[in-house]
Amino acid sequence: MHEVIDPHLRERLWAAGRARRDEMIAFAQQLVQTRSLPGEEQAVAELVLARLRTLGFDEADLDAAGNVVGVLRGSSSAGSSVQFNAHLDHVHEGDPAAWRYPPYAGVIADGVLYGRGASDVKGALASQVYGLVLLRDLGLVPAGDCYVTGVVQEEVGGAGAAALCEWLRTDIVVLGEATNLELRRGHRGRVGLEVRFIGRSAHASAPERGVNPLFALGRFLCRLDELPRGSHPELGQSSVAPTLVWTDQSSANVIPGVVTVVLDWRTVPGEDADALRAAVEDLARACAEDEVRVEVTVPRRKLATYRGLAIELPPTRGFVLPTDHPVVTVARSTLNAVLARPVPDAFWRFATDGGHFMAHGMATIGFAPGEERFAHTVDDSIRLADLEAAMVGYAALALTLTRGEEHA
Structure with a gap:
């Protein structure tokens, strides 16, 4: 050349x-x-x-x-x-x-x-x-x-x-x-996942009346490294990090009914959102008690530009x-x-x-x-x-x- x-x-x-x-x-x-x-x-x-x-x-x-x-x-x-x-x-x-x-x-x-x-x-x-x-x-x-x-x-x-x-x-x-x-x-790409643990709310003075989903969340976070992650010869291994956590409550004396955690998964070729969601759901269910339900979603981002154009975006490629x-x-x-x-x-x-x-x-x-x-x-x-x-x-x-x- x-x-x-x-x-x-x-x-x-x-x-x-x-x-x-x-x-x-x-x-x-x-x-x-x-x-x-x-x-x-x-x-x-x-x-x-x-x-x-x-x-x-x-x-x-x-x-x-x-x-x-x-x-x-x-x-x-x-x-x-x-x-x-x-x-x-x-x-x-x-x-x-x-x-x-x-x-x-x-x-x-x-x-x-x-x-x-x-x-x-x-x-x-x-x-x-x-x-x-x-x-x-x-x-x-x-x-x-x-x-x-x-x-x-x-x-x-x-x-x-x-x-x-x-x-x-x-x-x-x-x-x-x-x-x-x-x-x-x-x-790497990016898939955002929302993991919800759904229990039952109660007054914090009587925790036995509720089902506290925070315990399931704690077990889930401790086992997050068990999730299988892909690798690429140049990009290396994918990574997953919990970034945001919130509950359905704003009072400190109430056991929440729902707690949600956001996972930021940086993907490599060969990993897709559906497979990641299924793997996360399996782990979340394994960490939940009998009365705690689990929902795992990959939210679609809906945006509107300053000129009013509405767009729904896929996970980051x-x-x-x-x-x-x-x-x-x-x-x-x-x-x-x-x-x-x-x-x-x-x-x-x-x-x-x-x-x-x-x-x-x-x-x-x-x-x-x-x-x-x-x-x-x-x-x-x-x-x-x-x-x-x-x-x-x-x-x-x-x-x-x-x-x-x-x-x-």
């Missing part, structure tokens, strides 16, 4: 990146300063849409879900289409006093942008937008169409991505979830793209050349929208600035140098991935 990015082109891309660096960073700062919780993304969507139109994308609009979609048309219908995807929403900021800087101030200090969403994933979104702009600056036209998509409600299951997949199918997707400028090619897949090999060679260092590939610990795209036949990888360890924490931040490197990397990937099988 010949060199995908030659030294001359590499220097041109970096020079163009330096020229756009401050503008791109200021845009990332604006994004962080625009609060956009799941279901409340309208303001940031309009901000991104306005920037795409100002920058001269061939097309830019909102879809029915409220996702932002920008298009840079390629030179040929024979080229592969590539989607650079990031999400518009972020998790709640929690206690602002716990942050080094106010979470929505977008403070830049010592070469770092701080704030909620900086690493997850507004910094990457800014880099993706301007990565395609670099091609225009240099008069370069990718072989296939390139898209920038900012999707809604990723943090609550991926309603935006699910809606987008119904009408936009690209050959390749490059996710902006944090990778520390490395490659990612998959992650995991995926694995092989290390020798043509998209992975071309991306690796491209990034090795443009970043002038070896770029390893691995897997995310958390889940992404990638499972939606893979389920619709789109080969999906991840490349982004930001570190996983900062996501969902009060340390959410991103290095400015990494934003610049990601911008140049995205421009290079747009050129090489759209060439299709030429480099495979």
Whole structure:
């Protein structure tokens, strides 16, 4: 395979990146300063849409879900289409006093942008937008169409991505979830299960009159490790963790009639929701007394976007793209050349929208600035140098991935 990015082109891309660096960073700062919780993304969507139109994308609009979609048309219908995807929403900021800087101030200090969403994933979104702009600056036209998509409600299951997949199918997707400028090619899936132990309520002064389901819950949690878990040669073993517990009571002097525990099961290929539910139910029944009933469900997530589109989501899908897949090999060679260092590939610990795209036949990888360890924490931040490197990397990937099988 010949060199995908030659030294001359590499220097041109970096020079163009330096020229756009401050503008791109200021845009990332604006994004962080625009609060956009799941279901409340309208303001940031309009901000991104306005920037795409100002920058001269061939097309830019909102879809029915409220996702932002920008298009840079390629030179040929024979080229592969590539989607650079990031999400518009972020998790709640929690206690602002716990942050080094106010979470929505977008403070830049010592070469770092701080704030909620900086690493997850507004910094990457800014880099993706301007990565395609670099091609225009240099008069370069990718072989296939390139898209920038900012999707809604990723943090609550991926309603935006699910809606987008119904009408936009690209050959390749490059996710902006944090990778520390490395490659990612998959992650485990997620199944949420609710386990209910149903007893009989009574006054706490007369426990013999009731059937306390908390004892069954206690036995169940102590035996949780007995549940069979799958394994994968690259992803390792699946995991299950109890995360939430609640009862049907709010008074401390009442024995509850029902106690519910939520299990977060991170799945590997070969594990499906129905089989997991059956295994959990068997264990729960073994831990229940004769008078305690058991119900185990896999709730379907029902969401409505800020534009009113209602979507019911399946459990989060995991995926694995092989290390020798043509998209992975071309991306690796491209990034090795443009970043002038070896770029390893691995897997995310958390889940992404990638499972939606893979389920619709789109080969999906991840490349982004930001570190996983900062996501969902009060340390959410991103290095400015990494934003610049990601911008140049995205421009290079747009050129090489759209060439299709030429480099495979």
